[in-house]
Amino acid sequence: MSNPIITLEGVEKAFGKNLVVKKMNLEIGEGEFLTLLGPSGCGKTTTLRMIAGFEDATTGVIKVEGEHVETKEAYQRNVNTVFQNYALFPHMTVYQNIAYGLTIKKVPKDEIHTRVMEMLRMVQLEGFEQRKPDALSGGQKQRVAIARALVNNPKVLLLDEPLGALDLKLRKQMQVELKRLQKKLGITFIYVTHDQEEALTMSDRIAVMHDGVIEQLDVPNEIYEHPKTRFVAGFIGESNIFDGVCEKVEGDMITMKSKNGIMTVKGEGFEVGEEMHIAVRLENVEHASTPVDGFDLPGKVKDFIYQGSVIKTSVDLDGGQEVNYTRFERVSEVEEGERLYIYWNPSKAVAIKKSN
Ligand SMILES: Nc1ncnc2c1ncn2[C@@H]1O[C@H](COP(=O)(O)OP(=O)(O)OP(=O)(O)O)[C@@H](O)[C@H]1O
Ligand SMILES: [Mg+2]
Known part of the structure; x- marks a missing residue:
């Protein structure tokens, strides 16, 4: 890859004696949609948290745009995260939730307004700005969480099972919307799921994880047609x-x-x-x-x-x-x-x- 935006070199993570991510090497290209796919407990969230800088690697190096991830504070990074259990601020309106990051950065009010309204249009929630999260459906809450991350113009968006709480129909619909949004904005997505169908539909490349190891890293078609390990063959389709x-x-x-x-x-x-x-x-x-x-x-x-x-x-x-x-x-x-x-x-x- 000529110009990877994120690089993992020999990354390992241990919790006590438990090695949950092992010798991981990964390069993610600018604008790429890369999915970490694997069963519960295989180390997906841990990997994502290390890339986000919320968790230190035990060994190895993680670089974002060529710089070590540890060298910057969370707010200085061009990386935003949508977590597994997306938590909106319940006492704030949709507008305030999306505006939050910009308010913290003391962006001028009129610029905040323009950017928040643009985000609301993008996730198709115009007219919802004064609602509280309680008055939203699961899919609408999820879209607010995504808008809240995107409004900061991140270069990289990390998404941890963002559609896990949605019913099948809404999940399929959001898969298409998210993929369109990602392509349109040209943002690098690192997407975590344990749903193989979701991974096959959305990703440019998939890293299939098992027990803290990437067993196969490839385009969806290759993963489906030519599984390289017994685990991948059993997990996909x-x-x-x-x-x-x-x-x-x-x-x-x-x-x-x-x-x-x-x-x-x-x-x-x-x-x-x-x-x-x-x-x-x-x-x-x-x-x-x-x-x-x-x-x-x-x-x-x-x-x-x-x-x-x-x-x-x-x-x-x-x-x-x-x-x-x-x-x-x-x-x-x-x-x-x-x-x-x-x-x-x-x-x-x-x-x-x-x-x-
Ligand atoms: N803070 C922690 N302290 C100790 N062990 C942890 C910690 N966080 C995660 N683990 C362990 O590390 C392993 C990987 O966890 P991780 O959350 O990365 O899995 P996952 O692939 O995201 O699973 P899921 O699909 O269920 O979200 C698990 O065995 C988990 O119990
Ligand atoms: Mg997880």
Whole structure:
């Protein structure tokens, strides 16, 4: 990256003996929408708090616009934060809440007025300026919190699960609005969520975190199509994941032996004898009444669930693992208890290295 606005070099954070962020390296470009995605407790908020300068790194260096983050007081930084539990001042009006940061900085009153009104327009809350937070819906409160951060013209906005409290419909709507706002203003966003769909929709790049480590940093499409670790494969979308040992390599075709039987995947860089995983998305699983070349995964249909647009079928493999697949059908094409053989197009599955 030619000119990163934020850099993390070997950053670690320990609380007592508990290392919650480990050897993190990250460069974030100007105007980029980067998401930290991962399950509860993986270190997302801690990472964000260190970037904001609210928390010191135990080791490593964090630079914002080329300068060490510790060297500036919070109010001097070009970084603003929208917290996980956004707290508006309850006794202040919407107008006063948004104006607060500018008032503290003693910006002239008429300039404050212009900027606050501009923000209200941007988050589509014109006419709400005299309301108190109590008289707002969750989505409206959230938009006030975002306006309150944006009014300071930050170069970087850190957002910690800003849409977590909203219902699904409003969340989807706000996702689109936030993304538009970010593009229009050209502000760098570092966005924290544990919602993989939200991350895939909004981000330029996603850092998938697990146990204090970034397991994969990539554009959404690559994260979805080519998960690099077993964890990422399991966390993003729905996949069947098999564990086994590489048994045969022929060109770019790999045969893996698992407790369920033999299966084949397209991939490179694997050696006979090494432990590995194969991940297959539910829509890519096929079945046949006789074994298919490269596969030996016999099983029995367990049940189906109707999920609106698709039917999800569960198959108990004779080897013990359950396999799920989905189809866009009105009626299931198999019967409960029916015996069948599972397979897939080897290029539609992903070969994954075993992590150390
Ligand atoms: N001040 C603290 N003192 C001790 N441990 C802490 C402190 N803050 C966070 N932790 C621990 O650090 C780990 C990471 O916490 P963090 O808040 O960064 O997780 P998170 O990814 O934001 O999770 P969530 O999705 O639930 O918000 C957790 O195990 C947490 O208990
Ligand atoms: Mg958190």
